[in-house]
Amino acid sequence: MKHKYVAIAVLLLVVCSSATAQERRPNILWLSAEDISAHFGCYGDRHARTPAIDKIAREGIVYTKVFTTAGVCAPCRSGIITGMYQTTLGTQHMRCTATLPDSVRPFPTYLRTAGYYCTNCSKEDYQFKTPAETWDVSSGKAHWRNRTDKNKPFFAVFNYTGCHESGIANTDKYLSTTAGLSAEKRQDADRLEIPPYFPDTPTVREDWKRNYELISAFDDWCAAKIQEIKDAGLYEDTIIMIWSDHGVGLPRSKRWLYDSGTHIPLVIRIPQKFSNVSDLKPGSRNDELVSSIDFAPTVLNLAGVEIPEHIQGRAFLGEQVTAPRKYVHGARDRMDERYDIIRSVRNDRFLYIRNYEPLKTFYQYMNSPENGATMKELRSLHQAGKLPPAAEYYFSPTKPVEELYDYVADPHNITNLAGQPRFKEVLDELRAEHIDWVKRSKDTGLIPEPILRDKAKKFGSEYDVLRQPGSESVMQRIASAAVDASEGINAAPALLQAAKDRDSSVRYWGATGLGNIGEDLQDNAQVIEVLNVLLNDPTSTVRTAAARGLCRLSQPEKAIPVLINELTTGAQWERLHAAIALDEMDEMARPVIKQMKDGLVYQKGFTAEGKYRVRVMNRALNELNGTDNRVK
Numbered sequence: 001m002k003h004k005y006v007a008i009a010v011l012l013l014v015v016c017s018s019a020t021a022q023e024r025r026p027n028i029l030w031l032s033a034e035d036i037s038a039h040f041g042c043y044g045d046r047h048a049r050t051p052a053i054d055k056i057a058r059e060g061i062v063y064t065k066v067f068t069t070a071g072v073c074a075p076c077r078s079g080i081i082t083g084m085y086q087t088t089l090g091t092q093h094m095r096c097t098a099t100l101p102d103s104v105r106p107f108p109t110y111l112r113t114a115g116y117y118c119t120n121c122s123k124e125d126y127q128f129k130t131p132a133e134t135w136d137v138s139s140g141k142a143h144w145r146n147r148t149d150k151n152k153p154f155f156a157v158f159n160y161t162g163c164h165e166s167g168i169a170n171t172d173k174y175l176s177t178t179a180g181l182s183a184e185k186r187q188d189a190d191r192l193e194i195p196p197y198f199p200d201t202p203t204v205r206e207d208w209k210r211n212y213e214l215i216s217a218f219d220d221w222c223a224a225k226i227q228e229i230k231d232a233g234l235y236e237d238t239i240i241m242i243w244s245d246h247g248v249g250l251p252r253s254k255r256w257l258y259d260s261g262t263h264i265p266l267v268i269r270i271p272q273k274f275s276n277v278s279d280l281k282p283g284s285r286n287d288e289l290v291s292s293i294d295f296a297p298t299v300l301n302l303a304g305v306e307i308p309e310h311i312q313g314r315a316f317l318g319e320q321v322t323a324p325r326k327y328v329h330g331a332r333d334r335m336d337e338r339y340d341i342i343r344s345v346r347n348d349r350f351l352y353i354r355n356y357e358p359l360k361t362f363y364q365y366m367n368s369p370e371n372g373a374t375m376k377e378l379r380s381l382h383q384a385g386k387l388p389p390a391a392e393y394y395f396s397p398t399k400p401v402e403e404l405y406d407y408v409a410d411p412h413n414i415t416n417l418a419g420q421p422r423f424k425e426v427l428d429e430l431r432a433e434h435i436d437w438v439k440r441s442k443d444t445g446l447i448p449e450p451i452l453r454d455k456a457k458k459f460g461s462e463y464d465v466l467r468q469p470g471s472e473s474v475m476q477r478i479a480s481a482a483v484d485a486s487e488g489i490n491a492a493p494a495l496l497q498a499a500k501d502r503d504s505s506v507r508y509w510g511a512t513g514l515g516n517i518g519e520d521l522q523d524n525a526q527v528i529e530v531l532n533v534l535l536n537d538p539t540s541t542v543r544t545a546a547a548r549g550l551c552r553l554s555q556p557e558k559a560i561p562v563l564i565n566e567l568t569t570g571a572q573w574e575r576l577h578a579a580i581a582l583d584e585m586d587e588m589a590r591p592v593i594k595q596m597k598d599g600l601v602y603q604k605g606f607t608a609e610g611k612y613r614v615r616v617m618n619r620a621l622n623e624l625n626g627t628d629n630r631v632k
Contacts, residue, residue, distance in 0.1 A: 090462020165249025515549025
């Protein structure tokens with residue numbers, strides 16, 4: 001009988017402990033914005049009008065060194081929802097559709113399994129099909145208060161779209177979004193401080209004013225969402241996280257890896273009852289490095305859910321956290337119709353950028369950003385020769401291979417320190433860290449998109465492409481060839497070897513690198529022979545790279561017809577590669593203007609993004625013909 005009572009007592013203790021644990025599990029509320037930098041009052045911005053967010057900051061923690069893995073929404077959102085780099089998943093190209101491997105699930109899946117009610121209102125934009133088990137509800141009507149069991153903890157995401165770059169560019173949208181803004185939150189454009197990479201003109205000031213006022217509208221929206229929590233009596237039961245997906249929606253910010261594109265706000269309020277998850281006191285500022293891929297494991301850790309091994313981020317809050325980050329990595333890949341492979345790594349003071357395609361200008365012509373008034377102003381003043389030097393720089397015909405900035409002393413990232421001897425040690429450190437990250441994270445962005453998509457079909461997903469037997473060696477060769485492609489004439493022997501490699505991605509970088517060297521190789525018979533052989537390569541993207549290379553070596557006769565053929569007969573992304581190569585040829589392509597017009601035809605059966613090839617070809621023909629017939 002005694003043992004019976006002991007067993008009952010133990011059972012009651014377990015039940016009570018479970019109930020206590022259930023009661024103590026926090027609700028977690030995400031309030032996210034699109035396209036804003038850390039222009040909040042709590043970050044010391046004297047122009048900001050963000051009282052609701054600043055109040056949360058006074059009661060919580062302001063994280064000062066938080067950076068996204070991409071300067072644009074969809075790639076970094078795929079990383080946020082999985083806790084993995086977009087370049088590992090193969091979701092790095094803007095408006096691609098990758099396949100998520102079975103072993104990787106969006107992190108709300110694990111919260112739901114642990115008993116959380118998970119809602120998303122309503123943007124997903126993950127660049128893969130959202131698995132059905134990810135959310136309890138994901139729609140414009142999703143809300144934590146719709147759960148049937150009111151004692152069930154929730155994880156609720158609300159996404160504010162009013163700050164999107166279209167809110168700055170589109171006057172009607174801007175006016176609609178800010179219609180209810182109080183007079184106290186309005187800005188005087190003449191009093192604002194304009195970044196040095198912009199011209200100080202009324203047009204630019206108006207856009208900068210709109211940015212601030214849209215952020216104030218976001219602040220009002222946050223206040224309303226927080227009030228809902230208070231009205232339900234859940235304010236002291238709910239951890240609130242306020243953040244943005246990337247920087248402000250203006251040129252040289254959105255899409256870029258500078259601080260203006262990747263430094264984001266993160267403000268977190270933790271109720272007193274959950275103070276065990278952080279050593280920081282209310283009103284604290286935290287200067288540790290945080291990546292956007294750390295959001296997922298941090299939420300799991302706060303909820304007491306085991307973090308899956310595949311997650312690449314680290315939990316920076318919770319009862320069990322690992323050592324702070326030493327580095328944060330970022331990546332830029334295809335942005336709509338233009339490729340520009342750029343990678344970054346930063347420590348707590350310096351930002352390193354590697355431009356894998358340095359022969360491309362900073363401001364490649366892309367339809368979406370060209371809609372904005374600031375971009376139009378930049379182009380107009382550039383044509384007139386009236387831009388200040390810091391703004392004119394981004395119209396340079398080429399980019400440096402490497403950039404290095406002291407982002408503490410130089411927050412706008414204007415002074416490139418890469419060539420200064422006294423910074424050689426830090427340059428070497430960050431360069432080595434970058435190359436090591438490319439290899440250990442299995443950076444699929446160094447595989448040309450058409451090749452990556454084809455291999456994904458074969459192996460099941462983009463993620464699995466670099467997880468096949470022998471893939472370690474392939475990744476090493478791809479990484480080496482990609483670096484060599486921008487190293488100049490001294491890399492020619494290595495590039496010749498790469499152009500003969502058995503892997504198509506390595507051959508692509510070999511051909512691309514030989515083409516990058518250009519006229520210094522135009523009398524090299526061996527190089528010309530290798531590139532001519534590659535015109536008949538079994539892989540379309542390699543053929544295009546070889547044709548481009550021959551054109552840059554002043555050997556267009558056989559090359560241009562190959563580009564036209566790839567433009568008009570290839571698969572979707574293969575045609576885009578060919579269109580970009582033809583656009584680069586400028587006057588050399590004039591004899592085939594008639595054939596290039598075939599690239600203006602939308603291909604039946606292609607996805608909506610088939611328009612990208614049309615955009616590139618339209619721009620190329622406009623430049624050759626001196627016209628301005630713009631397509632959408």
